Amino acid sequence: MNDAGNGAQVIAYPGGEGGAESPVRLKIEQASYAYHPHGQSAPAFTLAATSFAARQREVVTILGPNASGKSTLLKLIAGTLKPLSGRVELEGFETSRLDTRTRAQKIAMVHQESPLLFPSRAGEYVLQGRHPYGRMLRFETKEDVEIAENALAQVGAEDLRDRWMHEISGGEKQRVILARALAQQPILLLLDEPTLHLDIGAQVELLERLRELAAESRYTVVVVTHELSLAAEFADQVVLLHEGKCLRVGTPADVYRRDLLEQVFEAPLDVDLGPEGRPRVHIRGARGHRVGGHLKET
Amino acid sequence: MRPLTLKRVLWTSAALLAVLFGVVIVAMKVGAYRISFADLALNLGRLILGRRAHIPSDYQVAFGYRLPRIELSILVGAALSVAGAGFQALLRNPLADPYVLGVSSGGALGAIVALILLPHFLLATPLAAFVGAIATIAAVYFLGRRKGQLDSTTLLLAGIISASFLSAMIIFLMTNTSGSNLRGMPFWLMGDLSTPLPEAMHWVLLAGLIIGVGAIYTTAADLNLITTGEREAMHLGVEVTRVKLVVYISASLLTGLAVSMSGAIGYVGLLVPHVMRMIFGPDYRILIPASAIGGAIALLAADTLARTVMFPTELPVGAVTAMAGAPLFIYLLRRRLR
Numbered sequence: 001m002n003d004a005g006n007g008a009q010v011i012a013y014p015g016g017e018g019g020a021e022s023p024v025r026l027k028i029e030q031a032s033y034a035y036h037p038h039g040q041s042a043p044a045f046t047l048a049a050t051s052f053a054a055r056q057r058e059v060v061t062i063l064g065p066n067a068s069g070k071s072t073l074l075k076l077i078a079g080t081l082k083p084l085s086g087r088v089e090l091e092g093f094e095t096s097r098l099d100t101r102t103r104a105q106k107i108a109m110v111h112q113e114s115p116l117l118f119p120s121r122a123g124e125y126v127l128q129g130r131h132p133y134g135r136m137l138r139f140e141t142k143e144d145v146e147i148a149e150n151a152l153a154q155v156g157a158e159d160l161r162d163r164w165m166h167e168i169s170g171g172e173k174q175r176v177i178l179a180r181a182l183a184q185q186p187i188l189l190l191l192d193e194p195t196l197h198l199d200i201g202a203q204v205e206l207l208e209r210l211r212e213l214a215a216e217s218r219y220t221v222v223v224v225t226h227e228l229s230l231a232a233e234f235a236d237q238v239v240l241l242h243e244g245k246c247l248r249v250g251t252p253a254d255v256y257r258r259d260l261l262e263q264v265f266e267a268p269l270d271v272d273l274g275p276e277g278r279p280r281v282h283i284r285g286a287r288g289h290r291v292g293g294h295l296k297e298t
Numbered sequence: 299m300r301p302l303t304l305k306r307v308l309w310t311s312a313a314l315l316a317v318l319f320g321v322v323i324v325a326m327k328v329g330a331y332r333i334s335f336a337d338l339a340l341n342l343g344r345l346i347l348g349r350r351a352h353i354p355s356d357y358q359v360a361f362g363y364r365l366p367r368i369e370l371s372i373l374v375g376a377a378l379s380v381a382g383a384g385f386q387a388l389l390r391n392p393l394a395d396p397y398v399l400g401v402s403s404g405g406a407l408g409a410i411v412a413l414i415l416l417p418h419f420l421l422a423t424p425l426a427a428f429v430g431a432i433a434t435i436a437a438v439y440f441l442g443r444r445k446g447q448l449d450s451t452t453l454l455l456a457g458i459i460s461a462s463f464l465s466a467m468i469i470f471l472m473t474n475t476s477g478s479n480l481r482g483m484p485f486w487l488m489g490d491l492s493t494p495l496p497e498a499m500h501w502v503l504l505a506g507l508i509i510g511v512g513a514i515y516t517t518a519a520d521l522n523l524i525t526t527g528e529r530e531a532m533h534l535g536v537e538v539t540r541v542k543l544v545v546y547i548s549a550s551l552l553t554g555l556a557v558s559m560s561g562a563i564g565y566v567g568l569l570v571p572h573v574m575r576m577i578f579g580p581d582y583r584i585l586i587p588a589s590a591i592g593g594a595i596a597l598l599a600a601d602t603l604a605r606t607v608m609f610p611t612e613l614p615v616g617a618v619t620a621m622a623g624a625p626l627f628i629y630l631l632r633r634r635l636r
Contacts, residue, residue, distance in 0.1 A: 012610035080532065083346075105604030117390055117525040127301060128523055132535030137583055138519040140301035184534070 002223045011215070026054040027190060030086035031076050047072045047206045049086055050246040052239055056218040059211060061231040063255075064241035065265055070224045071192065072190070073241065077222060078190055079103050090188055106133035110174075110182035110191040116165055123161040126151055129183025151182040154217075155209060171202030173262070178206070189213075191223045195230060203227070207234040228281045232256055240264065252279050307584050315332075316590040318372070321595050325368050325602040362591045367498070370491050371601045371615075372594040373503045375570075377552040379593025380511050382567020383574075383585055384549035387521040388542055389439070390528075391450045393630055394624075396431070396553040397570035399453075400460030402564070406433025406486045407464050407558035414475055424502060428554030430495075434460055435550055452622045468506045489563030489616030491601050503555055509591055510552040518582040525580070563597070563616045565623020572594050572626065 029051050034043035047069040054060045058144040062070045075081040076088050079095030088095050088104060098106070108129070129151065140148075152158050153173040160168055165176065174194060181189060190217035191210070195203040207223075211234055214221045225231055231238055231252065236254040240247045242264040248255045258271045268284040327333055333341075340362060340515075341353050353361055385394040385401075387605060396402045409423045416422040438460050442453030465487055472483050484490065509542020514521075520541045523531035532538050556563070573596075574588040597615070600622070604613040 078533070100532065100537050101535040104533060107533070109533040111527075111530060114527040114530065117387075117392060118575065120526070120580070124301075125526075128534060130524070131519065133415060134519065136516065136519075137304070139304050139583070145301060160621075 009054070015261050022055045022057070024053045026077070026222070027087070027089045028052050028073075028077065029084040029089070031073075031088050032085050033072050033076060033081060034084055035072075041164060045069070046244050047076075048245045050084075050239070050241075052237065052246075052249045054220050054222070054237065056220050057214050058236045059221045059223065059234060060220065060237045061235035062224045062239045062241060063228070064230045065224065065226055067243075068241040068264075069244040070226075070241055072244075073239070074190055074192055074222065074224050077188075078107055082092050101132050104184060106186055107188045107190060108184040108186035110177055110189070110194055111179050112196050114191055120165050121161070122157065122163050122165060122168065122179075123148065123152070123177055125165055126179045126183050129180040132184060146182075147185065147234055148179075148183050151179040152176070154182055154213065157181045170197050171199070171205070174198060174202070174206060175209075178209075182217075187218075189218065189219045189221045190197055191221070193224055193226070195225060195227060203230060204286060210234070228261065228269075232279045232281060256281065302581050302583055307587060310578060310584055311587045311591060314588060314595070318591055318595050318598070321598050321602070322372075323370055323528065325371075325598055326360075326364055328602060329360070329364065330608050333360055337450040351516060359404060361424045363494070366494055366497070367491055367601065368598060369500055370495065370503075370559060371598040373500065373507055374491070374556045374563065375566055375593035375595070376504070376590040377401055377507050377510065377587040378563060378566040378597070379551040379570035380514060380586060381422075381552040381556070383571040383582070383589045384514050384521075384545045384552075385435070385567070386571060387525050387582065388545045388549065389442075389448065389450075389453060389454060390525065391448075392468070392572070393450070393454055393568065393627065394457075395627075396549070397562060397564035397566075397567060398455035398461070398568060398627065399435065399438050400462075400464055401431045401438070401457075401553050402557050402562035403461045403464035403468065405431040405554040406562045407468055408433075409558040410468060410480070411482055412507025415472070417448065420496070421502070422557050423498040424499075424506070427558035428551050431554040431557070432547065432550035434464065436545065446466075482632075484560045484614050487562060487616075488620070489557075489561040490614040491560050491563075492612055492614075495559055503559055506551055506555040510548040510555075511549040511586065513544055515583075515586045517544050518586050521545070521582040522580075525582075534593050543598065559618065561614075564620045566593055566597055566619055567629065568630075569619070569626055571625045572630070587600065609634075 016241065018276040032047055032049045034046040037044050049104065050073060054061070062073055064070050072081065076083050077095065079088065079098055082096040119229065127144060127234065128138050130140055130147065131138060134140070136141065152161055155178050157172065157175045157179055160172055160176060164174065168176070194206060197249070203286040207230055210221050210223070213219055235252055236251050239249050240255050247264065253273065257269050260267060261269050261271065261281065270282040270284055271279050274280050323338065324467045326338055337357065339359050344350070344352050345361065382395045384401065386392055387398065405427040406525065408426035412422040412426030438456045441456035442448060444452050468486050469483060472480065485493065520531065523534050523536050524538065524541065528538050570593045571585060571589045572590050574585055578584050578588050600618040601615045604615045604618045607613065
């Protein structure tokens with residue numbers, strides 16, 4: 001699965017090994033895509049064939065700078081884009097072939113918050129997650145309300161239930177959006193840059209919660225991010241993308257190589273290993289606080 | 299957490315229907331010819347029992363003139379309000395309204411063309427108005443995009459420009475054609491409920507209203523999610539393209555029908571859904587029935603004012619709705635820009 005894994009050391013992670021016995025849930029096999037705006041023959045952007053697999057309870061991070069193909073890969077996984085070649089399978093079903101309703105019962109997506117047209121209370125917002133289970137006019141049942149309240153409790157946001165969405169903080173809003181995704185009772189949880197507008201405390205809290213949720217409720221979690229340090233700390237598996245190509249797939253320790261990261265993120269970086277075997281990334285300042293680094297010629 | 303129930307939707311509708319009934323009584327009573335409650339009840343009873351012939355000739359005029367006009371106000375008001383609520387969700391713009399977006403003018407132009415070309419074919423007028431409405435909203439939708447994204451300010455500008463262009467076309471056609479059945483320019487540009495229609499047209503309007511409102515209502519739960527974002531709605535299991543197509547066609551049908559019967563009455567589709575949202579909340583499952591009945595109440599009240607306030611002269615009903623609607627539009631626009 002990993003074509004450039006020369007000399008990779010295998011490190012066991014707490015929580016990571018839990019998935020080892022369980023069968024593969026999400027399988028991406030040589031999936032590729034090309035955007036053809038306005039029907040031109042030359043594609044504006046291509047995602048080269050990418051492969052990886054994820055089990056339940058596993059947190060996968062799709063890592064890369066802007067325009068590296070992260071969102072495209074996430075859309076392929078979500079099934080909203082059909083791969084040009086290759087397959088994306090969730091428990092054996094191709095995600096792009098599921099009908100919208102079935103897909104929403106299996107896959108939940110957390111986007112960056114989008115503005116609401118009309119005001120809504122957090123509780124009502126979370127109830128929307130029950131939409132794929134309702135019929136016709138979808139009047140919510142007692143069971144739906146229970147599931148929504150549980151979802152709010154799972155993200156520690158019970159007290160936000162009756163608050164207006166436009167009156168709560170960014171971090172609180174992100175938790176409510178996550179609760180709506182949990183109310184869908186999915187098996188695959190996808191998050192698109194969930195930490196973008198959060199301060200560092202809220203970022204850590206969110207990712208810790210994701211880890212817990214994955215472990216307790218057996219979700220498979222895929223997070224798209226460009227935050228190097230957060231991905232290193234919380235991911236079981238990292239998929240590193242650069243200019244539409246998948247450079248490496250593996251554990252953070254496997255993927256976080258200085259030369260590789262410097263090339264992808266175009267910044268002078270240092271990588272060392274933390275006490276738990278997770279890599280840590282430091283930015284090497286222009287004046288060279290961390291001595292011994294030689295700036296890459298670009 | 300108290301989610302919306304079918305019971306609450308039904309009770310709300312019943313309460314609004316009671317208000318509508320009250321307004322109907324007032325509308326029957328007031329005017330040049332005053333009728334006492336007793337006579338009103340008696341003769342309404344006769345009418346319901348199908349004994350039209352038994353109504354004394356004194357009241358025949360009042361009943362024969364006022365009642366059809368009341369019917370028309372109710373049907374047109376309901377159609378325009380639901381169309382407005384539909385367009386607001388479809389375009390993700392709370393300022394959307396068939397009149398502001400130029401859809402009403404498109405419908406009016408279609409109706410006029412049909413009246414010129416096929417003056418003796420009764421159904422041609424509403425059909426052509428539907429085609430005019432659907433073509434206009436398609437044009438406004440594409441003109442209102444910037445870099446592939448629907449932009450709310452550009453959309454409103456596109457609508458206002460289209461409305462002005464189409465009105466100019468209407469004036470051009472009307473000044474160059476002298477058809478006897480072509481009604482006046484104020485009728486098409488401002489809307490008017492005073493001209494009686496053949497009774498068959500009321501049935502056409504009623505059938506279209508039931509189909510259009512019914513179709514939009516089947517998508518009510520989906521529209522709730524579409525107002526929070528199309529991408530999110532798709533991930534929550536909404537077939538966004540299908541829902542948008544249903545609402546797009548139904549709202550155009552409602553607008554086209556209403557305009558072909560009463561001209562381009564403005565701001566009902568903006569005003570009513572907003573007031574209903576303030577009272578009952580933004581959930582489309584309650585908003586659609588509330589807007590339908592609320593629209594009937596609002597237009598009937600406006601028309602009753604239009605025919606009594608400057609008695610013995612009558613105002614076009616569109617003038618009354620614009621006087622109430624335009625300030626609200628400005629208020630909402632400014633609150634949005636803030």
